[in-house]
Amino acid sequence: MSDQFISIYQTSEEQLLEKAVQDGVETMWDRKAAMKAPCGFGEKGICCRICAMGPCRISPVAGKGAQRGICGATADVIVARNLARMVAAGTASHSDHARDIAHVMHMASRDGNFKIRDEKKLLDLASEWGVKTEDRDIYEVAHEVAEIALNEFGKPFGTLRFLERAPEKRKKVWDDLQIRPRAIDREIATILHSTHIGCTGDAESLLHMSMRTALADGWGGSMIGTVFSDILYGTPVPRETESNLGVLDEKQVNIILHGHEPSLSEMIVMASLDPEMQKLAKKVGAEGINLAGMCCTGNEVTMRHGVKIAGNFYQQEMAVLTGAVEAVIVDVQCIFPSLVPITECYHTKFITTSPKAKITGATHIEFHEDRALESAKAIVREAIENFKNRKKEKVFIPTEKSSGVVGYSVEAIIKQLDKVVNPHIDPMGTIKPLADVIKAGVLRGAVGIVGCNNPKSKHDYSHIEIMKKMIANDVIVVTTGCAAQAAVKAGLTNKDARKLAGQGLATVCELVDIPPVLHLGSCVDISRIMTIVGEVAKHMDLDNSDLPVAGIAPEWMSEKAVAIANYVVATGIDTFLGITPPVTGSEEVMDIMTNRVEAMTGAKFFIEEDPHVLADKVLSRIEEKRQKLGI
Amino acid sequence: MNLFQTIFTGSNQAVSAAEGLLKQAIEQKGRDHKVAFPDTAYALPVIYAATGIKITTLGELEGAIGIVKSLIVEELQLTQALNAGLATAVSAEIIEAIKYAMNETPYEAPCAGHISDPIIRSLGVPLVTGDIPGVAVVLGECPDSATAAKVIKDYQSKGLLTFLVGKVIDQAIEGNVKMGLELRVIPLGYDVTSVIHVVSVAIRASLIFGAVEPGKLDKHMEYTKNRVPAFVNAFGPLSELVVSAGAGAIALGFPVITDQVVPEVPTLLLTQKDYDKFVATSLEARGIKIKITELPIPVAFAAAFEGERIRKED
Numbered sequence: 001m002s003d004q005f006i007s008i009y010q011t012s013e014e015q016l017l018e019k020a021v022q023d024g025v026e027t028m029w030d031r032k033a034a035m036k037a038p039c040g041f042g043e044k045g046i047c048c049r050i051c052a053m054g055p056c057r058i059s060p061v062a063g064k065g066a067q068r069g070i071c072g073a074t075a076d077v078i079v080a081r082n083l084a085r086m087v088a089a090g091t092a093s094h095s096d097h098a099r100d101i102a103h104v105m106h107m108a109s110r111d112g113n114f115k116i117r118d119e120k121k122l123l124d125l126a127s128e129w130g131v132k133t134e135d136r137d138i139y140e141v142a143h144e145v146a147e148i149a150l151n152e153f154g155k156p157f158g159t160l161r162f163l164e165r166a167p168e169k170r171k172k173v174w175d176d177l178q179i180r181p182r183a184i185d186r187e188i189a190t191i192l193h194s195t196h197i198g199c200t201g202d203a204e205s206l207l208h209m210s211m212r213t214a215l216a217d218g219w220g221g222s223m224i225g226t227v228f229s230d231i232l233y234g235t236p237v238p239r240e241t242e243s244n245l246g247v248l249d250e251k252q253v254n255i256i257l258h259g260h261e262p263s264l265s266e267m268i269v270m271a272s273l274d275p276e277m278q279k280l281a282k283k284v285g286a287e288g289i290n291l292a293g294m295c296c297t298g299n300e301v302t303m304r305h306g307v308k309i310a311g312n313f314y315q316q317e318m319a320v321l322t323g324a325v326e327a328v329i330v331d332v333q334c335i336f337p338s339l340v341p342i343t344e345c346y347h348t349k350f351i352t353t354s355p356k357a358k359i360t361g362a363t364h365i366e367f368h369e370d371r372a373l374e375s376a377k378a379i380v381r382e383a384i385e386n387f388k389n390r391k392k393e394k395v396f397i398p399t400e401k402s403s404g405v406v407g408y409s410v411e412a413i414i415k416q417l418d419k420v421v422n423p424h425i426d427p428m429g430t431i432k433p434l435a436d437v438i439k440a441g442v443l444r445g446a447v448g449i450v451g452c453n454n455p456k457s458k459h460d461y462s463h464i465e466i467m468k469k470m471i472a473n474d475v476i477v478v479t480t481g482c483a484a485q486a487a488v489k490a491g492l493t494n495k496d497a498r499k500l501a502g503q504g505l506a507t508v509c510e511l512v513d514i515p516p517v518l519h520l521g522s523c524v525d526i527s528r529i530m531t532i533v534g535e536v537a538k539h540m541d542l543d544n545s546d547l548p549v550a551g552i553a554p555e556w557m558s559e560k561a562v563a564i565a566n567y568v569v570a571t572g573i574d575t576f577l578g579i580t581p582p583v584t585g586s587e588e589v590m591d592i593m594t595n596r597v598e599a600m601t602g603a604k605f606f607i608e609e610d611p612h613v614l615a616d617k618v619l620s621r622i623e624e625k626r627q628k629l630g631i
Numbered sequence: 632m633n634l635f636q637t638i639f640t641g642s643n644q645a646v647s648a649a650e651g652l653l654k655q656a657i658e659q660k661g662r663d664h665k666v667a668f669p670d671t672a673y674a675l676p677v678i679y680a681a682t683g684i685k686i687t688t689l690g691e692l693e694g695a696i697g698i699v700k701s702l703i704v705e706e707l708q709l710t711q712a713l714n715a716g717l718a719t720a721v722s723a724e725i726i727e728a729i730k731y732a733m734n735e736t737p738y739e740a741p742c743a744g745h746i747s748d749p750i751i752r753s754l755g756v757p758l759v760t761g762d763i764p765g766v767a768v769v770l771g772e773c774p775d776s777a778t779a780a781k782v783i784k785d786y787q788s789k790g791l792l793t794f795l796v797g798k799v800i801d802q803a804i805e806g807n808v809k810m811g812l813e814l815r816v817i818p819l820g821y822d823v824t825s826v827i828h829v830v831s832v833a834i835r836a837s838l839i840f841g842a843v844e845p846g847k848l849d850k851h852m853e854y855t856k857n858r859v860p861a862f863v864n865a866f867g868p869l870s871e872l873v874v875s876a877g878a879g880a881i882a883l884g885f886p887v888i889t890d891q892v893v894p895e896v897p898t899l900l901l902t903q904k905d906y907d908k909f910v911a912t913s914l915e916a917r918g919i920k921i922k923i924t925e926l927p928i929p930v931a932f933a934a935a936f937e938g939e940r941i942r943k944e945d
């Protein structure tokens with residue numbers, strides 16, 4: 001294990017994996033080893049099992065072996081089809097997440113568990129969408145706005161409303177390409193239709209559709225998810241947090257919140273603060289309740305409440321291995337079913353809550369949104385009562401943890417930028433200071449570093465190496481998802497980290513009072529990144545694709561990441577993938593993605609597994625864009 | 632051209648001008664000819680503070696040219712841009728030093744040129760107490776003398792020490808600005824390079840009052856940034872040379888406010904086109920708060936008079 005050991009948190013994770021061996025627990029590493037070499041057909045994307053004539057697989061060698069599936073589909077079509085389905089799945093995940101939040105807003109009430117926390121944001125959205133607000137109860141407004149949002153998923157006519165937020169030039173690109181998404185679910189359905197046997201047989205057309213569907217995620221589902229979460233749970237403001245497994249506390253009831261949807265996690269936060277729950281914790285002999293987040297739900301609650309982060313995707317098994325976790329409470333997405341056998345080795349309760357993600361062997365306690373707090377309390381109670389079952393001899397909590405600042409919503413960033421506005425020249429509340437430092441060259445550019453963990457890459461290594469290289473070269477980093485959690489763990493979201501930045505970025509950090517790496521939230525919050533880039537482009541009267549910016553997914557793994565990458569490129573932002581997607585089996589698809597798409601959207605994909613080489617490519621592409629602009 | 636490239640161009644111009652002048656001077660006077668500013672114990676103060684070396688002859692200045700060149704690394708990052716700005720500052724000091732080496736009195740009234748140590752020492756106390764709340768460096772050419780006079784008088788009335796460089800000196804005279812050390816308005820010279828005489832004041836403040844060791848350039852920059860409340864107002868068209876000199880000012884922590892369109896850098900390099908707001912913009916940029924003296928006077932004390940110092944002679 002140790003020579004292939006692949007984490008940057010050498011000591012703690014190595015120790016935990018040794019503990020896994022001792023405790024006789026299987027981890028993802030064991031399973032990865034059991035996989036042996038991955039199937040070359042799947043890896044290249046040239047395996048199709050869409051109909052019962054197959055499975056079919058195309059020979060990777062041109063002119064030798066099967067060149068077409070039984071139906072006649074070429075490698076190009078099969079690869080593009082597989083990719084399109086990944087986009088559809090990713091979009092579906094983000095969108096279903098968003099739909100639930102819109103539903104929650106629709107049931108929000110003044111005396112209910114779910115309330116309107118950011119009235120201004122709601123009112124702004126209402127006026128954006130033409131909803132009357134004068135002399136109306138805020139909840140009435142909320143319900144109407146929520147209904148409009150819910151219609152975005154299946155409206156019969158028109159295109160998505162949030163697309164209007166993009167710069168004019170970008171909208172024109174979308175119009176010219178005819179990739180303005182219509183209704184969110186419709187785009188997903190269309191992809192599933194077109195990728196059925198005997199439907200679309202043209203790779204370019206499939207990639208086109210993929211972009212349209214992905215845009216329904218970035219500028220539809222994800223954006224609704226973010227905006228509505230802010231309205232319901234508050235728009236994040238900067239706050240301190242801590243991250244890594246060292247946040248688990250031997251003396252407290254440790255509850256891991258894992259998954260994605262903030263409706264559950266928000267209520268769990270409320271429930272765990274409830275005096276009744278606190279009392280119960282004392283009664284079972286604990287000092288208190290220690291919530292620790294994981295993956296995107298962790299990001300949601302850390303952004304809004306400073307809840308500590310236990311770790312990212314890769315650490316979900318490790319957290320249980322500490323033997324100190326009373327419960328892992330999950331909802332949807334990125335949850336290892338292996339948490340069942342692992343938790344069985346300890347006292348840990350693995351509690352699923354969503355009917356959308358039941359897992360055989362887990363304890364299912366359904367979260368009912370209509371009696372949310374009560375529901376959450378029932379779940380928390382289950383965790384607390386489990387404290388007495390903890391096996392002391394099996395507890396090992398690594399000490400590693402770091403502190404950092406999180407909570408950089410677009411609004412929070414603009415507020416920080418106000419610090420450097422000279423009121424005798426400019427108004428407050430604009431993106432201008434950011435545009436200025438980019439134009440002047442003090443910042444060379446900005447990158448969004450996002451995405452998952454993937455055992456094909458050393459845990460967090462690519463995230464951190466790339467981030468360090470960016471900031472050292474005066475490129476500011478915004479980050480979300482598991483990449484953001486890696487940043488917090490590595491101390492890069494700490495204001496002190498400015499000493500790792502180049503002088504330009506360090507100066508900006510000092511003046512604006514921010515860390516060099518800004519945590520913008522969860523994966524749906526990549527919509528915040530789209531917003532910032534769009535605002536800068538609008539301010540400079542440019543298109544997104546003109547700006548010296550890039551998106552990077554160093555250790556991506558999920559289909560959501562594929563959808564994200566596609567909408568980022570469709571939004572005009574170059575996207576760098578640190579893990580090769582299953583597309584190499586088609587020269588045509590590779591050519592479109594890494595070359596021809598640039599003529600369509602002004603941006604393209606770069607695939608590069610060496611993080612250092614990738615970072616260099618990002619930097620030179622940024623300079624290329626600057627040169628084109630003459631800045 | 633992008634901002635950093637403009638700075639590099641200006642810095643290269645400055646160093647080649649310095650190099651050319653030095654060559655001529657050496658041809659005329661020889662390498663051993665003495666170089667010194669009057670009434671200072673710090674030789675060429677900027678070079679001394681930066682390197683710890685006291686230059687005394689034209690020959691030694693050749694070495695300084697080498698230092699300047701090493702500061703110009705044309706990589707498009709802030710560090711290199713600021714270093715290039717410092718290179719321009721050092722080049723300016725070399726050029727000004729050659730003026731003094733070649734001519735007994737290179738500056739005549741109204742221009743002061745080099746400022747002596749005793750004057751700097753006399754400024755120390757009022758700077759520390761805040762009696763002099765800031766140092767304004769006004770350079771270039773205002774659209775008209777009325778504007779120039781208005782801006783300068785405003786600084787004067789707020790007790791700031793104002794140095795003038797370039798055509799604005801004539802505009803100030805035309806605008807009836809009363810000048811002199813005790814009136815806190817000091818015309819330095821007509822060439823851009825004479826701006827180094829105010830940099831020299833800031834640097835010697837760091838050497839004298841800050842007791843910062845010569846050679847510790849970083850520490851000097853920290854001192855000037857934190858302790859010398861200076862800023863630059865650059866009026867009229869900006870040559871590459873002026874822009875790169877501005878980068879030097881920014882390196883020392885002094886914001887530059889101009890009436891020209893430039894790529895702005897928040898708090899450091901700003902465009903203000905409204906001359907009526909120039910003073911307020913500058914004070915805000917440097918974080919200068921004017922002490923308001925509550926006066927028990929029975930007349931309306933309008934906001935417009937805030938910070939107006941009532942001078943004895945008035």
Ligand code: SF4
Binds near residue numbers: 048052053068070
């Ligand atoms: S759709 Fe075509 S390629 Fe795919 S499994 Fe069926 S026959 Fe084979």
Ligand code: SF4
Binds near residue numbers: 313452453523557560
């Ligand atoms: S970044 Fe990837 S692994 Fe992490 S929560 Fe998001 S989709 Fe899941």
